[in-house]
Amino acid sequence: MAITFDANRKIFTIHTKQTTYQMQADANGYLLHLYYGARTKGSMNYLLCYADHGFSGNPYVAGMDRTYSLDALPQEYPSLGTGDYRGVSLNIAAADGTECCDPTFDHYKITKGKYHLQGLPAVWAADDEAETLEIVLKDALMQVEVHLLYGVLEDADIITRSVMIKNAGTETITVKKALSACLDFVQGDYDAISFYGRHAMERNPERVRVGHGTYRIGSRRGTSSHQYNPGVILADHTATEDAGNCYGMLFMYSGNFVCEAERDQFNQTRFQMGLGDELFAYPVEPGAVFTAPEVIMTYSDQGFSKLSRQYHNCILNHVCKGKQVHSNRPILINSWEAAYFDFNGDTIVDLAKQAAELGIDMVVMDDGWFGKRNDDNSSLGDWFVNDDKLGGTLGDLIERVNAQGVKFGIWIEPEMVNEDSDLYREHPDWALTIPGRAPIRSRNQLLLDFSRKEVREEILKRICVILDQGNIEYIKWDMNRSMSDVYAGNVPYDYVLGLYDFLEKLTNRYPDILIEGCSGGGGRFDAGMMYYTPQIWCSDNTDAINRTRIQYGTSFFYPTAVVGSHVSAVPNHQTGRITSLNTRGIVAMAGTFGFEMNPALLSSEEKEEIRTMLATYRRHQELIREGDYYRLSDPFQEEVAAWMSVAKDQSQALVSVVRLSAEGNPFGTYVKLKGLDAESFYLEETTGHVYSGMTLMQAGLLLPMAAAEYEAYQFSFKKMKxxxxxxxxxxxxxxxxxxxxxxxxxxxxxxxxxxxxxxxxxxxxxxxxxxxxxxxxxxxxxxxxxxxxxxxxxxxxxxxxxxxxxxxxxxxxxxxxxxxxxxxxxxxxxxxxxxxxxxxxxxxxxxxxxxxxxxxxxxxxxxxxxxxxxxxxxxxxxxxxxxxxxxxxxxxxxxxxxxxxxxxxxxxxxxxxxxxxxxxxxxxxxxxxxxx
Missing domain, CATH: 3.40.50.300 (P-loop containing nucleotide triphosphate hydrolases)
Known part of the structure; x- marks a missing residue:
């Protein structure tokens, strides 16, 4: 069994293939955290240190024992009001306004299979792949039950954490803070690695020493945000890509979040993650249950690379759902950068003809096909086809596109409304606003209040009418502003649950439609959305050189298979940079692959190059999607961006390299590969050169001498078994x-x-x-x-x-x-x-x-x-x-x-x-x- 309980010492032990997690319900009833790390044996409670610390209070239940203080002991789920002055995971206000919850151990349950969360996405697994530990803590005075949930995927080295708070009393309580996971370390010197950014420049890694005090990041924007991704790594100060201890927390949620890392007065470190506690106060009525979203945890003793692959495996095999996940995705061309709002039905059909000529699978009609939408100032919410603009019905257009041998996809933004729309004129109260105050606009649009059932059901009905008009095989779901005008503390959470409810119904009704998530690119790039949308537009920035850095940061938690990445025109529409078609193609192949351009503007030579590029991608797409991903360089620090995918059986590998600079009188550049079979020989299929796996990993691959700026190369290796x-x-x-x-x-x-x-x-x-x-x-x-x-x-x-x-x-x-x-x-x-x-x-x-x-x-x-x-x-x-x-x-x-x-x-x-x-x-x- 992955989960065991020592009844004599009340110690819970969770084993995965390579890790051990341990906690103890002590004699005073408090659940103490003992250990999380490399797999071990025996009891770890000897690590607990008891001493009389000044100004660290002692719970009353400890009697006269001054050495027992929750301010100094590692806890599994620390709560406000128990004498712990560090950042806590739980804060509940009673009906009388007092804020103190003191939950202690009551009982537990171990079950086969993975727990489910009502209304929330969660890691899924077959019953023989997972076990669940449920530990129930109770506060008798407040009459609150705190159910700590642990999902264990033993072979995947994954432990998930969630919390359910049940009001067992007779009066309404208010949850003011309910994080999902906490790890307390009694020793260690750690760095926190987070991924900050902005629109069009997401997920830049930042490594910060966890000193005395609190390191805190999060989102107040109603989405997981461009600014901070809800994935954070706590690592040994000396940890590297391939060595050292590191712990990951990934929040499976698409709204406000917080992550804290705190080093206390005794050099202990607390690392925790969950719902953002700003703009949050959630009432829980008698008999009701509040559920905190899930945190996915994993540990590596071999640096960030191994940690990343464990997350990639989890997301690809236990988060993303649907038949599209492990199948070849359509290579698409999107109309946005080809035409923006300036198009009609003939434009889309002509794009389909060009796509068919090149061998592209699908055309996606982006923004501008509905209502009176000819710019971004009107018509959001009016999900009715503009037949005049398309020159006929949507069904007619889809048939014309399909007749070219090309699939059809469509862009929608269901969560938004323009004030200049029939929907807003009819239902102004459906927009998220604070009564009596003028709303905050962003992109001249407001957010529909998806926390209200009647709002999302009406929008769902309108979207379904659209999707039923023809053979639509792909949806790009966009969301182009942050949340503001929060009129109550329950709204941000209920909004996200409403979004999930909408997506659950949509995916159940249309299981064959591939949905790609988007929020101005990567503004909602999180595991919660990936549960419904198995790919997400990585960034609105399609510049190949910027993308090497964006995709590098993304790769720490998220697999290539979920990364929407396309070849776009040059000069690039975001940066003005000019890079070769080859370079743009190689960068885009580190994702789902597609195009953002007008093929009619391409030369015959460029078109032929695209055909070759498509053949290359199709030959390697399964390896790119399913293989183990390795970062070979840090594009923020080094002169090249390099990465590779290796088949699970090490039989083949694809290496991609992009030069980020060019200098006079250059010297040789070498890239060391990873993940190969050291004892075998590999054939590089283009040159016919043969290398031993050990040589490629220890000495590296010599790159061609640079002839131009931003050159890129691909090397395809086949194991000569x-x-x-x-x-x-x-x-x-x-x-x-x-x-x-x-x-x-x-x-x-x-x-x-x-x-x-x-x-x-x-x-x-x-x-x-x-x-x-x-x-x-x-x-x-x-x-x-x-x-x-x-x-x-x-x-x-x-x-x-x-x-x-x-x-x-x-x-x-x-x-x-x-x-x-x-x-x-x-x-x-x-x-x-x-x-x-x-x-x-x-x-x-x-x-x-x-x-x-x-x-x-x-x-x-x-x-x-x-x-x-x-x-x-x-x-x-x-x-x-x-x-x-x-x-x-x-x-x-x-x-x-x-x-x-x-x-x-x-x-x-x-x-x-x-x-x-x-x-x-x-x-x-x-x-x-x-x-x-």
């Missing part, structure tokens, strides 16, 4: 004498790579190995082969070409057979033929093969009937399509995609299939090794 498996087979086939192993297969099938890796394996085992390249044995340099082949084809047709390819007419089999014979005979020095790339660049070289036990011959024709002296033949199976794709990707031929080269590859393929039948060992397309 089949090479290691093949080596194991070949190791058992070689004798003590000299051996020739032929590695053959289609041009571009990976022979050179395979031979390179096998050679390294042999050498590591102390077996001398030399690689002989069969490409050095045509009658002319390889660069001129195709000229001769085309001449043969023109003179003798396909039959003549068939009779030429791979035969003694094309290949000097006599010479290579002589080399193999001399090697078998034990010759130490053998003359090898060498070829360059230019005309007549042919020479002969005396090569010393002393100590060489294995000669690896890598060659397309290594299985030929004309070849003699091969001891073990190995065939690498690949289709002509795969061969061609590799040749194109690595730039092997200028005409690799031509019809003639396809014919050559096809003929070679047929011959190779016959030769493969005689192979001793085959490496299948599935990566498995087959012995004859």
């Amino acid at each position: 089949e090479a290691a498996d093949l080596y194991d087979v070949l190791r058992n086939k070689i004798s003590a004498e000299r051996n020739v192993i032929s590695i053959f297969g289609g041009s571009g099938s990976g022979k050179t790579t395979m031979a390179d890796i096998l050679q390294q394996h042999f050498l590591e085992d102390g077996i001398g190995c030399f690689v002989l390249h069969g490409d050095d044995y045509p009658h002319r340099i390889p660069k001129m082969n195709d000229e001769k082949r085309e001449q043969i084809y023109q003179e003798n047709g396909e039959k003549g070409l068939d009779a030429y390819l791979g035969t003694p007419q094309e290949i000097e089999y006599d010479r290579i057979n002589q080399v193999l014979a001399k090697f078998h005979a034990g010759a130490s020095v053998i003359e090898l033929k060498k070829m360059g790339r230019e005309a007549d660049e042919i020479w002969y070289e005396q090569t010393d093969l002393t100590g060489v036990q294995v000669l690896l011959l890598e060659w397309t024709h290594g299985g030929s009937e004309y070849l003699e002296g091969v001891d073990v033949s190995v065939y690498l199976d690949s289709s002509p399509e795969e061969t061609q794709a590799r040749r194109i990707r690595r730039g092997r031929d200028e005409n690799a995609a031509s019809a003639f080269i396809q014919l050559v590859v096809s003929i070679e393929g047929k011959k190779l299939q016959e030769q493969a039948k005689q192979a001793d060992v085959s490496v299948g397309k599935d990566g498995h090794i087959y012995e004859s």
